Amino acid sequence: MNILVANLGSTSFKFRLFRFDGAGGATMLAKGGYERVADHGKAIDDCLAELKAAGHVHAAADLHGVGFKTVLGKNLTGCVPADDRVIAALEGFKDIAPAHNPPYAAGIKRFSEKLPGVPLVALFETAFYQWMPEAATRYAVPEAWHQAGVRRFGFHGASHKFIAERSAELLGRTDIADRVRGLYQSGPVPAKGPALRVVSCHLGGSSSVTGIRDGVAIGTSMGLSPQSGLPQNNRVGDLDSAAVPFVMKTLGLPLAEVERQMTKESGLLGLSGVSNDLRDINAAAAQGSARAKLTLDVFAHSARHWIGAFHLELNGCDALVFTAGIGENNPDMRAAFCAGLDQLGIVIDPAKNAALRGTEGEISAAGSRVKIFVIPTNEELVVARETVRFIQSQKN
Numbered sequence: 120m121n122i123l124v125a126n127l128g129s130t131s132f133k134f135r136l137f138r139f140d141g142a143g144g145a146t147m148l149a150k151g152g153y154e155r156v157a158d159h160g161k162a163i164d165d166c167l168a169e170l171k172a173a174g175h176v177h178a179a180a181d182l183h184g185v186g187f188k189t190v191l192g193k194n195l196t197g198c199v200p201a202d203d204r205v206i207a208a209l210e211g212f213k214d215i216a217p218a219h220n221p222p223y224a225a226g227i228k229r230f231s232e233k234l235p236g237v238p239l240v241a242l243f244e245t246a247f248y249q250w251m252p253e254a255a256t257r258y259a260v261p262e263a264w265h266q267a268g269v270r271r272f273g274f275h276g277a278s279h280k281f282i283a284e285r286s287a288e289l290l291g292r293t294d295i296a297d298r299v300r301g302l303y304q305s306g307p308v309p310a311k312g313p314a315l316r317v318v319s320c321h322l323g324g325s326s327s328v329t330g331i332r333d334g335v336a337i338g339t340s341m342g343l344s345p346q347s348g349l350p351q352n353n354r355v356g357d358l359d360s361a362a363v364p365f366v367m368k369t370l371g372l373p374l375a376e377v378e379r380q381m382t383k384e385s386g387l388l389g390l391s392g393v394s395n396d397l398r399d400i401n402a403a404a405a406q407g408s409a410r411a412k413l414t415l416d417v418f419a420h421s422a423r424h425w426i427g428a429f430h431l432e433l434n435g436c437d438a439l440v441f442t443a444g445i446g447e448n449n450p451d452m453r454a455a456f457c458a459g460l461d462q463l464g465i466v467i468d469p470a471k472n473a474a475l476r477g478t479e480g481e482i483s484a485a486g487s488r489v490k491i492f493v494i495p496t497n498e499e500l501v502v503a504r505e506t507v508r509f510i511q512s513q514k515n
């Protein structure tokens with residue numbers, strides 16, 4: 120089964136082609152993309168021409184599905200057919216995700232014209248959060264705001280679902296791993312055995328922490344949009360809502376400029392004044408920059424805040440997992456996230472931690488009650504897998 124995963128940004132189009140064998144094993148056949156894209160339709164045409172020239176996809180019949188990592192839709196989530204209903208849902212929330220929803224809506228339209236008969240599947244980033252307790256989703260806003268859609272949704276759902284599945288496998292809980300695999304087809308079927316409590320930390324250019332019980336999300340650091348929670352690369356993360364009218368009045372900034380600065384000049388870049396990349400900030404801190412050092416401290420403080428929140432909400436934790444660029448590759452930050460938590464049963468093994476970069480493994484000390492794992496995520500593979508699961512569920 121050949122599955123194409125389309126990743127659309129406001130000015131970019133990236134793709135990966137996977138082949139699945141009968142046992143569910145996946146091989147990546149091709150990967151590519153285009154930057155500074157003005158016309159997503161043309162980029163899609165170029166991608167299909169590239170796959171044809173490489174001998175992978177000669178005709179529509181060689182492609183068994185296209186998966187889209189859609190961000191969020193109005194009144195719609197899950198892993199669903201990428202059809203007019205999805206396009207309307209994306210357009211309904213285009214003001215919350217302006218960089219992603221319009222290109223995905225346009226891309227889905229284009230693929231459906233180019234590849235009639237090929238199943239198109241949308242995996243919403245919000246899908247993993249659809250069973251969160253309502254109290255974890257509500258903001259204390261007037262009812263009309265809530266009715267308009269102002270609530271906590273959650274993002275990085277593909278990545279956190281992957282962590283839920285893989286951490287259950289690593290802990291020998293095949294019952295929970297199976298539950299996670301079928302989540303978008305069956306919903307959360309009753310879980311057996313002792314509760315499995317996981318705190319999943321997706322820390323990279325964009326970061327979020329998710330609490331997971333028995334494979335199902337119970338809370339997220341992300342909110343209405345991916346602008347909340349931890350400081351992001353250029354995005355502000357959590358901010359008191361009073362700050363917006365305050366800077367508009369005192370600095371004389373119009374709303375559009377406040378929005379631009381909150382999304383382009385804040386986060387790790389705004390804090391450090393150096394870069395939005397933690398590697399550069401680490402280097403600046405090592406050379407004595409106090410702002411860079413403070414940036415690392417703020418990031419660690421925020422990650423620990425959310426780890427603590429879910430540790431409490433879950434009444435303990437069986438596994439603490441780090442993933443994405445920073446989580447997978449930055450041992451110093453992992454040590455900072457876990458420092459001084461022995462009374463919570465979280466003890467890192469310094470040698471194992473220092474040695475692990477970009478590969479899967481356990482970094483907890485022998486006596487640590489909580490297992491600490493590094494698990495590299497692969498969001499495109501998750502979209503491809505969920506696309507296969509969806510297509511197969513339609514056949515059964």
Ligand code: AMP
Pocket residue numbers: 322323324325395396397398399443444445448449
């Ligand atoms: P992501 O958005 O998941 O690609 O993560 C980007 C962030 O991960 C940046 O802040 C980088 O500092 C960090 N990162 C990515 N790759 C590495 C690496 N090989 N070593 C250290 N940090 C890395």
